[in-house]
Amino acid sequence: MDSFFASVEVREKPELAGKPVVVGADPKGGKGRGVVSTCSYEARKYGIKSGMPISRAYKLCPTAIFLPVNFPLYIEASKEVMSILRKYAEKFQQVGIDEAYLDVSSKGRELALSIKKEIVEKVKLTCSIGVGPSKIVAKIASDYKKPDGLTVVELSRVKEFLSPLPVRKIPGIGKKTEATLNAMGVEKIGQLAGCDVQELMSRFGKWGIYMHELANGIDESEVREEECCKSISRETTFEEDTDDPENLNQTMEDLAEDVHKSLVEERFLFKTVTIKVRYKGFITRTKARTLEHYTDELGIIKDTAKALLKEFIDDKMVRLIGVRLSSLETRRTGQKLIEEFVAS
Structure with missing residues (x-):
């Protein structure tokens, strides 16, 4: 998809069309902390890009429209797009919230045009598609012409396409x-x-x-159905660097509640908890713990995350903390967890 988060925001607010839109942290007049999640192509003309400090983005284009991240909105739009894509091929592999591979035998260009047309009509978003003899060629081709692009690379043209x-x-x-x-x-x-x-x-x-x-365009990996969501994470940047244990623990609890909400809404279970701590000076540390059993218990997320965090709480000033749930699997209807067996 093209500049997915920003495009969904523009779809919801048509008056933003043609304007530089930045999705991410609050810039606070150039003094904000945090980073850019994504931005519209109009914003990119000013040098703004994903991962850039939000304060830098504000300085590059103070007149841009800065919007907070709205994950529920983007997830819903993603589901609409993926449901359309699944209809066009027996082999389908979603690799992110806004990206997927389809294995089709022939008529790649015609199929791609049909997909683009249906997504525009039903979801009101544009996408860029690459068609090639392997996943790597298709992936690179999809980024070749953006936005709203279509690039088809025949087997005989692979080296010609990739070389320059x-x-x-x-x-x-x-x-x-x-x-x-x-x-x-x-x-x-x-x-x-x-x-x-x-x-x-x-x-x-x-x-x-x-x-x-x-x-050389060689990629023998197959298009295969995988659980599209590999992890669920949230992080936050403090308004001011802090070493206050109470503040750090409370913030970690708030983040745990946030990821737990998404976990339950998406009907996932998790097995691994990872925390991230970024100190003053942008030195970043992570630590993970894998549980013995799958679960979706909020208390386990909080306890595990805070136990991991305890190892990082010292005299160093902390700029950012985050928590990620991974090793996910979909909770099946009627599936009992170990906690439920113990409780009964």
Whole structure:
């Protein structure tokens, strides 16, 4: 989907169409803390991007429309889109709130045009679609023309399509890997495709082999149905850095209640709790605990999160804390949890 959160907000508030829209923390006149979740393409023209400090985004475009994150609204829109996509292919794989793979045998372009048309008509949102002989090619093609794009890459054109693109276009290649490749004289995907595999292995291990395959358009992973939601998380940035244990614990309890609400609404059980603590200076630490049994108990979330947090409470000033539930599975109708067996 195209700039999903911001696009859903514009759909709900048509008067925002054509204006720079930023979804994220409250900028508080340039003094706010927190980050940008996403922004409209109009906002991107000012240099604003996801993950940027909200204060920086405000300085780049103080006239932008700044909106808080509204997860329930985006989840509902996502469900509408995914229900449409599922109808077009037997093999379907959702990989995020706004992204999915479909395995179709033929007529890729015609099918893609039909999908785009139905999503616009029924959900009032645009999307960009990539069609290719493998998941990696389709993924890169989907980002090639945005917004509202459609890029079809035939098998015979894979190398021609990939070669001139920056190596960063390959999913999984981040800033550090890109910098290492650039230092090796590798800036384009075509150059990576022609690299000596042994040299890549010496620098990156097994990841070097995988990068080389992806650069050549080789991706044998299949489109398969998976639980789309891999984790549920919430975090908050304090108005002022704090080392107050009472404040930290109360905030963690509030975050636990928030993730628990989403967990129950989506009918999930969890097995792993992870907390995140970011100190002054942006030093970030995480710690996780995996339980013996699946559960959806709020008390367990709170107790586990606070127990993990206790290990981080010292004299250091904390800027942000968060909690994430993972190892999720859908709760089946009539399924009993271990707590219910004990209670009975």
